[in-house]
Amino acid sequence: MRLLAPVAGLGRATLGLLAALGRIAFFTGQVLSHMLRPPFYLREFLHAVMQIGWFSLPVVGLTAVFTGGALALQIYSGGARFNAEMVVPNIVAIGIVRELGPVLGGLMVAARVASSIAAEIGTMKVTEQIDALVTLSTNPVKYLAVPRVAAATLTVPVLVAVGDAIGIAGGWLVGVNRLGFNSSTYLQSTVNFLEGWDIVSGLIKGAAFGFIVALMGCYHGMTSGRGAQGVGQATKSAVVSASVMILATNYLLTGLFFTS
Amino acid sequence: MIALRTVTKSFGRNAVLRGVSLDIPSGQSMVIIGGSGTGKSVLLKCILGLVRPDAGTITLDGQDVTKVERDAFLARFGMLFQGGALFDSMRVWENVAFRLLRGTQKRPKAEAREIAIEKLRRVGLTPDVADLYPAELSGGMQKRVGLARAIAAEPEIIFFDEPTTGLDPIMAGVINALIREIVTEMGATAITITHDMSSVRAIADKVAMLHAGVIRWTGSVGEMDATSDPYVQQFIHGRAEGPIAAIR
Numbered sequence: 001m002r003l004l005a006p007v008a009g010l011g012r013a014t015l016g017l018l019a020a021l022g023r024i025a026f027f028t029g030q031v032l033s034h035m036l037r038p039p040f041y042l043r044e045f046l047h048a049v050m051q052i053g054w055f056s057l058p059v060v061g062l063t064a065v066f067t068g069g070a071l072a073l074q075i076y077s078g079g080a081r082f083n084a085e086m087v088v089p090n091i092v093a094i095g096i097v098r099e100l101g102p103v104l105g106g107l108m109v110a111a112r113v114a115s116s117i118a119a120e121i122g123t124m125k126v127t128e129q130i131d132a133l134v135t136l137s138t139n140p141v142k143y144l145a146v147p148r149v150a151a152a153t154l155t156v157p158v159l160v161a162v163g164d165a166i167g168i169a170g171g172w173l174v175g176v177n178r179l180g181f182n183s184s185t186y187l188q189s190t191v192n193f194l195e196g197w198d199i200v201s202g203l204i205k206g207a208a209f210g211f212i213v214a215l216m217g218c219y220h221g222m223t224s225g226r227g228a229q230g231v232g233q234a235t236k237s238a239v240v241s242a243s244v245m246i247l248a249t250n251y252l253l254t255g256l257f258f259t260s
Numbered sequence: 261m262i263a264l265r266t267v268t269k270s271f272g273r274n275a276v277l278r279g280v281s282l283d284i285p286s287g288q289s290m291v292i293i294g295g296s297g298t299g300k301s302v303l304l305k306c307i308l309g310l311v312r313p314d315a316g317t318i319t320l321d322g323q324d325v326t327k328v329e330r331d332a333f334l335a336r337f338g339m340l341f342q343g344g345a346l347f348d349s350m351r352v353w354e355n356v357a358f359r360l361l362r363g364t365q366k367r368p369k370a371e372a373r374e375i376a377i378e379k380l381r382r383v384g385l386t387p388d389v390a391d392l393y394p395a396e397l398s399g400g401m402q403k404r405v406g407l408a409r410a411i412a413a414e415p416e417i418i419f420f421d422e423p424t425t426g427l428d429p430i431m432a433g434v435i436n437a438l439i440r441e442i443v444t445e446m447g448a449t450a451i452t453i454t455h456d457m458s459s460v461r462a463i464a465d466k467v468a469m470l471h472a473g474v475i476r477w478t479g480s481v482g483e484m485d486a487t488s489d490p491y492v493q494q495f496i497h498g499r500a501e502g503p504i505a506a507i508r
Contacts, residue, residue, distance in 0.1 A: 039362065124347075131310050132345035136359050136409075137334040 027141075027219050031149050034142040044147035052113050052148070052214070053155030057162065059112055060105050064163035067100050068092060068170025076179050088179065089189035092171035094198055098258075101164040102202045103250050106209030109156055110242040114217040117148055118238035121221025122231035130222070145218035149211060156210025157203040164202060201257045208253065209246045216242040261285050262307060262417070262449065267316035268473075269302055276302050278473030279316070286321075286416075289443050289450040291460050293495060294470035295504060300453035301342070303470065304419050307451075308337060320417075331364060338410035339419040344402040346394035352405050353390035356380060359413045379408040383438055400431040407435070411442055418443065420452040424459050436462035457496055460484075469495065471504065 071092050079085045121144055124130050130140045168190060175181040217238045224234035262284040269277040276299035284290045294300050305311040307318055309325060318325045325333065346355045356376035360367045367375070377387045383404040394402055403423065410418055420439060424432035436459050443450045443463070452463050460467055461481055468478045469492055477489050484492060494502030 041362075127343055128341045128345040129347055131305070132339070132341055132347070134310055135308060135334060135337060135339045137331050137363050137365075138358075 023223070024215075024219055027145075027222075028215060030141050031145050031215065031218070034139065034146045035150060039142070041143055041147050044143065045151055048148045048151035048214075049155055051116075052109070052152050052210075053158060056109050056112055056155075056159055059108050060159045060163045061166045063104050063108050064096070064101065064167035065170035065173075067104055068096055068167035068172075069174040071095055071100065071167075072171040072174040072179065076175075085179075086189075088175055088181065089171070089186045090193040092175075093168055093190045093194050096167035096171070097164045097194065097198050097202045099202075099250075099254070101167055102160045102205035102209060103246065105160045105163045105206065106156065106213065106246045106250075107243055109152070109159065109210065110213045110216075110239055110246060113152065114213045114220075114238040114242040115235045117214060117217025118221040118224070118235045119231055121218060122224030122234040125222060125224050126226055126231060140222065141218075145215075145222070148218055149214040152210035152214035153207050154210070156213070157206035160202055160206030161199075164199070197257075201253075204257075205250060205253050208249055212245045212249060213242045216245065261321060262451075263317075263319045264303075264307070265317045265319075267303070267306060267313045267318060269299070269306060269311065269313050275473055277306070277313070280470070280473070280475055282468055282475050282478070284449060284451060286449050287447055289440075289452070289463055289465045290468060291452045291454060291464035291466070292468045292470055293454065293457075293460060295495070296455070298470050299473060300470055301421055304339075304421060304451065304453060308334070308339070308419070335359075335365065335413070336416045337419065338413065338415035338417070340403070340406045340410045340421065340423055342422040342425055344394070344406040346402060346405055346409070348394050350393075351390065352380070352392050352394065352397070353377065355394065355405060356390075356408045356412050358409065365413055375412060376408070379412050380405070382411070382442070383408045384434070399426050400428075400435070403427065403431075403435055404438070407438060407442070411446065414446065415448065417449045417451075418446075420450065420454075420463075422454055422456075423452065424454065424456045429458070432456065432458065433462070439463050457498075460496075 072088050075088045075091045076085050079087055121130075124144070130144075133140045133143060172183070172186050172190070175186050176183045220234040220238035220241070224230050264280050264282045267277055267280040268275070280303060292300050292303065302311055306313045307325065309330070312326075320328070320333070320336075347358070350358075353373050353376040354361065356379055357372035359365050360372035360375055361369065373390070377390050380387065380389060385401065385404055385408070389397070389401065389405075394405065397405065407423075423435050423439060427435060439450070439452070440463050442448075450463070452459065454460060464481050466478065466480055467484045469476045471491055477487065477492050479487065484496060487493070490503050493499075494504050500506045
């Protein structure tokens with residue numbers, strides 16, 4: 001029997017994982033179906049837009065400006081090995097808009113928003129506020145999850161667009177002030193090199209990441225365990241699962257968009 | 261009438277309800293007593309559909325509660341939660357008027373606020389409380405706001421989950437008196453779950469004792485005091501010795 005214990009453990013873990021995936025898929029279906037049916041809670045949606053979109057701007061902007069600057073330095077020093085220093089504006093631009101803007105923006109929003117959504121909804125669950133919603137004839141998924149998921153799906157692409165611009169500006173600042181690039185040549189190079197699809201693909205990724213972040217925050221909040229420990233665990237799970245799903249989805253979308 | 265027939269509910273290996281049968285006639289105030297962890301709150305949540313029973317039936321006026329239209333069914337209920345369960349992101353009046361600001365019972369905002377303030381007055385709170393947030397209120401005031409929310413849409417059936425827990429004896433007396441007055445005035449059916457014997461005496465038309473997952477005893481307050489049932493006697497007198505194990 002002891003010989004079979006590892007196999008049994010593996011089986012239990014696999015079944016647990018499949019059950020969790022099933023619960024997340026079911027929750028996703030509920031959110032999507034409620035998104036299409038009235039009533040719509042406009043006030044809660046606008047509140048979520050402010051919380052998720054507006055208040056995430058500083059953290060996304062700071063991440064973007066430092067990432068753009070560091071990227072410019074790396075590409076310059078790496079490019080110097082084969083006399084390709086002049087590609088700095090092009091690679092900074094494409095790196096930011098296709099990959100780093102959406103991924104780092106998504107991860108920063110995951111850290112800030114998935115945790116706060118999970119903590120807020122988890123606390124509502126342990127203090128019976130979610131039960132109170134039901135007794136007041138209000139569906140908790142429709143009232144709590146749908147406005148947050150819709151707001152994140154719509155606002156994260158905007159954050160990504162702003163982050164892209166700030167990231168490119170970070171690269172430009174470093175390029176012009178530390179690496180000796182001419183300002184107008186740097187900007188012209190960036191504009192000429194970027195294609196519309198580079199930008200649009202990053203925005204589509206941003207929408208997908210926003211959806212994932214809010215969905216994971218709401219799911220883990222609503223399935224939170226009891227007490228402070230339960231809420232803490234829900235918060236941690238929301239950030240970890242959102243981050244992993246963002247990276248996995250990024251790989252899948254990159255493959256879909258750029259390898260055909 | 262609310263009728264429960266052999267309702268069972270387990271959480272994993274823990275069988276909480278093991279065949280609860282109970283009738284609560286319309287207009288009656290039923291108080292369910294029992295030790296901590298005996299499933300009193302689970303019983304209320306089963307009636308409301310917040311928890312799905314494993315077996316048994318629950319009917320409201322002869323209709324199976326799992327087969328009725330949910331919104332119309334829930335519109336007949338109000339509930340005061342143990343901790344108040346007020347929405348801390350909303351002002352007091354928005355909590356009280358929650359049901360009146362959305363859904364089928366939606367009213368204009370000004371009218372909903374008027375009703376909320378009137379309900380706050382009914383539970384002894386002044387209109388200046390209306391614009392505060394729940395975190396700015398004391399425990400007793402939060403209970404009163406919870407009570408105002410429970411009665412705001414004038415439900416036919418009101419549930420009170422341990423309404424006096426955490427309150428001092430004077431505030432507990434005030435809440436008990438309010439519940440009794442409101443239930444009588446509205447002619448509502450009420451189910452209260454409590455360990456507090458002063459609540460039982462103030463609120464109950466009839467008392468049921470839940471023990472070991474079943475209704476062990478039912479009767480009026482007078483019958484409760486006179487019964488020779490050792491479980492009821494131990495519970496109402498708060499004795500450590502008796503058939504109910506002190507350590508559970």
